[in-house]
Amino acid sequence: MESISSLLTVAITTSPTPSSPSTELISSVIESFRLHCPELAATRVIVVFDTFDRIAAQNRLKSGSASPEVAQHYSAYKENVKSLVLREYVNDSEHGHDLQQATATAEFGSPHDENNSVELSITHTPDRHVTFIEPVARLGFGLAVRSALRVVETPYVWVQQHDWALVADIPLQPLLEVMHSSSAEANTDTPKPIKYISFPSIRMLRYAISDCVNSYPALRTLTATLKDDFPSSSQPDVKVPLTPLFFWFDKPHLASTEHYLSRVFPTRLAMRRGEFIEDKIGQRARGQMKDGEWGKWATWLYYPDEGRELCLRHLMGRTWRGGEGGLVGKYQKGT
Structure with missing residues (x-):
């Protein structure tokens, strides 16, 4: 077979969380890759930054409502995640200055309704080893995954939500x-x-x-x-x-693109x-x-x-607000 890096892309979906602008949630996921499946930390990676529909008094993140605090911190969170991913995947947190830009559209529903689409801003390293996708409006998990799949260039994809960590070795x-x-x-x-x-x-x-x-x-x-x-x-x-x-x-899965x-x-x-x-x-x-x-x-x-x-261990991203010592060790043994 070809090398894993030519066969597989990791597609990470993330969205507003109470822990923003901290990147500890995604850091814990990447750390779990390094502990239990190092190849996942060396492949091409696509990060989709979904967003919220509205600002409300309380978080209802699954339905698109974000509190004022979460909404305020989301832009900083996205920049922090970009720096983290560039540092982890290309060993260069400053590489973002060289990102190339493109646009795309996520369409859905009836083609006769001109409102049934969301514009996407896409930035990537010149070799497309790292790609970031940012919609101008909320996509939801399904369309976020589809948006990533459309730019995947490998025959297989690992789909990864931002709050599921590996707790066992994956061959x-x-x-x-x-x-x-x-x-x-x-x-x-x-x-x-x-x-x-x-x-x-x-x-x-x-x-x-x-x-x-x-x-x-x-x-x-x-x-x-x-x-x-x-x-x-x-x-x-x-x-x-x-x-x-x-x-x-x-939840995290490996699939044919x-x-x-x-x-x-x-x-x-x-x-x-x-x-x-x-x-x-x-x-x-x-x-x-x-x-x-x-x-x-x-x-x-x-x-x-x-x-x-x-x-796998669920880290409960919609409610977790951060804590001492990271998440991987805390959830390592099934507690």
Whole structure:
């Protein structure tokens, strides 16, 4: 295979948080990359800075309302994150002076309504190793991800929300290899397509034997048929344990860029402004999977130690206000 840096782009979505203008939240995510999957701190990276719709007395960040304090600090937060990412990914916090500029549009809904679009400002390093996307109005997670995918130049993407940290080692190269191999084997008689891989959070432990699988005969059968330890071509001693996943989650995941765009965002009608993928597409996908159409989604869960090993920890960005000692150590062991 090619190098990971030529195969994969990390797409980070961020938005107003009570901890602004501190970058400790994203710093903790990047620190977790370095601890548990160093390749994610060396790939190309795209950061989408979503924004708020309105200023209100209290934060309702998921619905687009920001308090005056959060709104006031957001511009400084964006500049701080840019400096952080440039320092971490190109080892140069001053590289921002050399950023090149472009524009794009995030369209949605009916094409007959001229208000159904948001203008995007895009800046990037000359080699496009680091890219920043800033909308003039709120996108929501779904359109933020689509905006990043449209500038991704690699066949795979790691989608990362700003408040999920890794807490276990992730074998990124073997994961990419099994995804690549599944594409090469797509025309065989017994394919196991692998287009999307999520990772266990606390509620996903022992997923293969959970009620959301066992309660449905079709899902039980798919799990018994497809769940496997997949071989790695470059690391023969490494097996990649995967079990079918019957949902499309927003939490950190690895996916085929082309599959993402064609399956989740086939038209501008697929996602409205402000929507989350798992709320809109995840429910639809699960319904189709129950009817036997899992293969069109090809979603998997990384499943070390038969699903007993926790890989992700939610840092609760909408409520966290910062604290001493960073977040990675605090959340490292499942507290």
